[in-house]
Amino acid sequence: MSQSENPDNVTDVGTALSSETKNEIILQCTGLKKYYPVTGGVFQRKISDVKAVDSVDFRIQRGDIQGIVGESGCGKSTLARVLVNLNEPTDGNIYFDVPGDIADEIAEIENKTDDERTSAEDDRLEELKSEYEINTVTGKRAKHYRENVQFVFQNPSNSLNPRKLIHQTVSQPLKVHTDLQTVEREERVRELLNQVGLGEDFMYRYPHQLSGGQKQRVAIARAIATNPDFIVLDEPTSALDVSVQAQILNLLQDLREELDLTYLFITHDLGVIRHVATNVAVMYLGKVVENASRSELFQEPEHPYTEALISSSPAIETGGDRIRLSGDVPDPEDRPTGCYFHPRCHKSESFCGWNGTDVLSILQVNVTKDERVETLFDELNDTEIDGYHAEFEFTNRVDIQRVKGELSGEEDTLRSHNDELFDAVTDVDVEGQTVVLSFRDIETPELIESESGRDVACHLYDDDYE
Amino acid sequence: MNDPPAEKTRTTDGGTVIRQGTEGDASTGSSELLAEVRDLRLYFDTDRGVVKALDGVDFDLYSGEIFALVGETGCGKSITARSFMQLVPTPPGRYPSGRIQMRSRDTCDACGGSGCSECRDTGNAFRDLLSVTASEMEHIRGDRIAMIFQDPEETLNPSLTLRSHLAEAILAHQGEEVMREAGVPVDDLNGISKRMVRRYASAERSPLLTYICSLPPLRKHKSAIRDAVRERSLELLGQTQLPNPKAALSNYPHEMSGGQLQRVMIAMALAARPDLLVADEATTALDVTTQARIIELVGELQSEYNTGILYITHDLELVSDIADRVGVMYAGSMAEIGTVDHVYNDPLHPYTKGLLNSVPSEKTVGGRLQGIDGSIPDLTNPPKGCRFCTRCPDVMDHCSDVEPAITDEGDGHEVACHLYTDQRDDGSLT
Ligand SMILES: Nc1ncnc2c1ncn2[C@@H]1O[C@H](COP(=O)(O)OP(=O)(O)OP(=O)(O)O)[C@@H](O)[C@H]1O
Ligand code: SF4
Ligand code: SF4
Numbered sequence: 001m002s003q004s005e006n007p008d009n010v011t012d013v014g015t016a017l018s019s020e021t022k023n024e025i026i027l028q029c030t031g032l033k034k035y036y037p038v039t040g041g042v043f044q045r046k047i048s049d050v051k052a053v054d055s056v057d058f059r060i061q062r063g064d065i066q067g068i069v070g071e072s073g074c075g076k077s078t079l080a081r082v083l084v085n086l087n088e089p090t091d092g093n094i095y096f097d098v099p100g101d102i103a104d105e106i107a108e109i110e111n112k113t114d115d116e117r118t119s120a121e122d123d124r125l126e127e128l129k130s131e132y133e134i135n136t137v138t139g140k141r142a143k144h145y146r147e148n149v150q151f152v153f154q155n156p157s158n159s160l161n162p163r164k165l166i167h168q169t170v171s172q173p174l175k176v177h178t179d180l181q182t183v184e185r186e187e188r189v190r191e192l193l194n195q196v197g198l199g200e201d202f203m204y205r206y207p208h209q210l211s212g213g214q215k216q217r218v219a220i221a222r223a224i225a226t227n228p229d230f231i232v233l234d235e236p237t238s239a240l241d242v243s244v245q246a247q248i249l250n251l252l253q254d255l256r257e258e259l260d261l262t263y264l265f266i267t268h269d270l271g272v273i274r275h276v277a278t279n280v281a282v283m284y285l286g287k288v289v290e291n292a293s294r295s296e297l298f299q300e301p302e303h304p305y306t307e308a309l310i311s312s313s314p315a316i317e318t319g320g321d322r323i324r325l326s327g328d329v330p331d332p333e334d335r336p337t338g339c340y341f342h343p344r345c346h347k348s349e350s351f352c353g354w355n356g357t358d359v360l361s362i363l364q365v366n367v368t369k370d371e372r373v374e375t376l377f378d379e380l381n382d383t384e385i386d387g388y389h390a391e392f393e394f395t396n397r398v399d400i401q402r403v404k405g406e407l408s409g410e411e412d413t414l415r416s417h418n419d420e421l422f423d424a425v426t427d428v429d430v431e432g433q434t435v436v437l438s439f440r441d442i443e444t445p446e447l448i449e450s451e452s453g454r455d456v457a458c459h460l461y462d463d464d465y466e
Numbered sequence: 467m468n469d470p471p472a473e474k475t476r477t478t479d480g481g482t483v484i485r486q487g488t489e490g491d492a493s494t495g496s497s498e499l500l501a502e503v504r505d506l507r508l509y510f511d512t513d514r515g516v517v518k519a520l521d522g523v524d525f526d527l528y529s530g531e532i533f534a535l536v537g538e539t540g541c542g543k544s545i546t547a548r549s550f551m552q553l554v555p556t557p558p559g560r561y562p563s564g565r566i567q568m569r570s571r572d573t574c575d576a577c578g579g580s581g582c583s584e585c586r587d588t589g590n591a592f593r594d595l596l597s598v599t600a601s602e603m604e605h606i607r608g609d610r611i612a613m614i615f616q617d618p619e620e621t622l623n624p625s626l627t628l629r630s631h632l633a634e635a636i637l638a639h640q641g642e643e644v645m646r647e648a649g650v651p652v653d654d655l656n657g658i659s660k661r662m663v664r665r666y667a668s669a670e671r672s673p674l675l676t677y678i679c680s681l682p683p684l685r686k687h688k689s690a691i692r693d694a695v696r697e698r699s700l701e702l703l704g705q706t707q708l709p710n711p712k713a714a715l716s717n718y719p720h721e722m723s724g725g726q727l728q729r730v731m732i733a734m735a736l737a738a739r740p741d742l743l744v745a746d747e748a749t750t751a752l753d754v755t756t757q758a759r760i761i762e763l764v765g766e767l768q769s770e771y772n773t774g775i776l777y778i779t780h781d782l783e784l785v786s787d788i789a790d791r792v793g794v795m796y797a798g799s800m801a802e803i804g805t806v807d808h809v810y811n812d813p814l815h816p817y818t819k820g821l822l823n824s825v826p827s828e829k830t831v832g833g834r835l836q837g838i839d840g841s842i843p844d845l846t847n848p849p850k851g852c853r854f855c856t857r858c859p860d861v862m863d864h865c866s867d868v869e870p871a872i873t874d875e876g877d878g879h880e881v882a883c884h885l886y887t888d889q890r891d892d893g894s895l896t
């Protein structure tokens with residue numbers, strides 16, 4: 001519904017561009033990265049990076065509700081903050097409000113490496129960037145972007161200024177982005193508060209006089225004040241009770257229809273995302289591992305992580321057994337080699353990126369259960385693991401040739417705990433009391449189009465791997 | 467109200483899946499009455515006035531069952547649970563009325579602990595947890611009731627390693643067993659020595675205790691005891707599938723993630739083999755995949771030691787997956803109690819219906835949620851009569867005058883709502 005069809009929106013806060021035809025692609029990014037430095041030592045020097053968002057490709061169509069789900073620490077919120085320019089990306093470009101054919105053109109050029117691109121293509125990309133890329137555009141387009149993108153965050157108590165009256169909070173964006181006079185602004189705030197179901201009684205109250213649900217309504221009123229096209233909702237109902245959550249979800253659905261909004265909806269609650277989203281992206285350790293329409297994703301998840309996540313969520317009814325993942329989400333500072341999910345994956349194969357860390361964790365997990373493992377573990381002096389190369393140094397008490405057989409999976413001791421891992425051993429050597437193992441060198445899977453036409457990052461869907 | 471729970475039934479679509487260890491009927495043990503809560507009222511005296519946080523809560527708890535308390539924020543779930551362990555600060559809290567009767571272990575021989583009328587009369591069978599002395603409670607808390615909270619770091623001592631925490635739990639509950647394993651002639655030791663031995667193994671923090679325990683006749687056993695305790699700790703941690711249990715033993719609580727600590731808490735509960743486990747939002751802060759593992763462990767406790775579990779959560783879907791029975795609380799009162807099957811598939815109370823209709827499900831996809839209008843009442847000035855009357859779609863005239871009593875509608879399915887109270891012939895309410 002465009003502005004002209006909606007005469008109820010009395011106050012015109014339309015933007016300079018609102019009369020133009022609206023473009024299909026509201027947001028697009030390729031290879032988006034956000035790294036946070038990890039510092040250590042006396043001088044707090046940078047020692048490594050946490051790859052909070054690790055090369056994410058993403059496209060949101062106008063009118064969609066794009067969901068992002070994943071466990072805590074997977075990078076959902078960071079991605080959202082980068083997408084709406086609250087944090088600058090470490091790498092990658094974000095394009096806002098782009099016609100479909102141009103979005104395709106951008107993606108095509110960006111998917112080429114620097115060497116593959118012609119200089120004409122480089123020039124064209126620069127041109128398109130200055131037109132659509134949010135960190136590059138200036139003037140009118142920049143204003144267009146700021147007015148049209150808004151956010152609502154999880155904790156309504158933190159996001160409202162406790163010393164400001166509700167009407168002050170809601171009129172803030174009107175002050176910044178419009179030329180409305182005080183009286184007109186007040187009129188608009190009244191209208192907005194009615195629109196979110198609060199009523200004008202709330203204009204002269206303070207946040208502490210409101211319940212959690214009411215505060216979230218205020219945050220939503222503030223977000224829609226400038227008539228944006230696109231709202232990022234980061235866990236907007238996670239702090240609320242289920243009956244209040246229902247009210248807020250209903251409100252968001254209504255507003256979307258009335259105001260023609262596009263949402264990016266982030267949550268860890270799969271029941272909520274299934275209820276609201278049209279498309280869902282699943283993240284694991286900074287990467288999108290699957291991106292599909294809601295029905296595809298919930299009816300037939302393709303990525304093993306998606307499958308496990310849906311299966312272990314009490315919010316989703318399952319007919320049979322629930323898959324239970326082993327282990328915890330790894331430390332994002334120290335991610336597994338190959339596919340980041342491989343140590344927990346119930347479908348893993350020898351081509352998933354096993355390395356010495358996995359051998360070590362077999363030792364650690366089974367040390368109390370298996371005497372042979374305990375002996376090995378107790379005699380292990382030191383380990384050195386570097387990518388797909390690993391060295392295990394043992395005490396003089398052990399017969400290193402026997403240990404070599406056990407550690408490389410020729411013997412059953414460790415292999416019985418994980419066949420695929422030992423199938424990935426490509427070479428084994430002994431130097432003194434040290435066993436040196438090499439593993440198949442496997443790249444981290446990137447999103448590829450699976451047969452069903454959705455995006456999946458898993459080698460099972462890649463013909464190059466067997 | 468004292469009937470044991472009907473056969474454990476579950477929602478048709480949920481299945482018993484999370485508790486994979488237990489095939490079919492999980493109630494391997496007997497389900498005896500473990501505790502009964504009667505007319506529990508808890509008021510807080512605050513600047514704003516008296517907060518009537520609990521105003522007449524009644525329910526029963528059986529051994530070997532998972533009884534879930536659900537309801538919205540501030541409805542009184544946590545303070546109900548904490549009342550079992552005298553963990554509500556008084557003041558500002560006070561109990562104008564109420565009892566929490568827990569079956570004790572030392573009942574007469576005749577009934578073998580099920581609590582015959584004779585035991586009841588002599589006060590042997592059931593103890594009122596609200597009126598036992600602080601030192602008795604200390605004992606009960608360690609021995610009979612274990613607890614896990616949302617934030618395990620809150621409960622664990624930050625200056626002690628996991629080794630100490632586990633040693634303490636093991637020695638407190640399986641002390642003699644472990645000492646025998648270690649070759650200590652337990653029967654020859656007097657009480658004081660026994661206590662000192664126990665202390666020693668858990669006392670890496672206290673040089674004084676170490677000194678005492680280095681005295682004969684205990685000195686010669688200390689390393690054997692230490693080894694036995696360590697062995698047992700590793701076994702328990704192994705049971706929780708904590709990665710690298712050996713290294714974990716020397717960790718301090720802050721060095722571990724929430725999910726890992728919650729497993730340690732459960733390992734300690736496993737050591738205690740309690741009669742009652744109170745879990746207050748124990749998995750709320752955890753990811754679903756970690757939550758699944760914790761729930762599985764709780765299930766093991768339930769089936770192996772016939773522990774009764776009071777499970778507090780606001781997560782209705784989780785409850786339908788794991789609980790046997792459920793109590794729905796609203797604004798300090800109990801609205802409905804029944805088996806998960808009854809309450810979820812045939813809810814009686816309008817509040818329960820509203821709550822269940824608020825949950826997004828397969829059927830609501832893309833549509834609207836029914837929800838409940840309005841918001842929870844202020845407990846300093848709760849509505850008269852039925853506390854739900856300000857939001858109830860079925861409200862009737864007398865709802866705001868007369869408080870509905872909780873009544874059994876059959877099979878232990880109880881509800882507190884005037885829609886179900888019988889009208890007497892003369893028109894007055896029962
Ligand atoms: N120490 C206290 N002083 C005053 N009021 C208190 C105190 N402790 C609890 N209350 C009040 O008692 C009521 C019930 O609290 P309780 O913590 O049991 O709620 P709950 O059901 O566990 O909620 P949640 O789902 O938010 O954990 C609330 O109104 C709370 O404000
Ligand atoms: S590549 Fe696919 S199959 Fe292999 S570990 Fe990753 S998700 Fe599992
Ligand atoms: S007693 Fe009345 S107000 Fe309360 S739940 Fe029943 S019908 Fe509704």
Ligand SMILES: [Mg+2]
Pocket residue numbers: 543544545746747
């Ligand atoms: Mg609580």
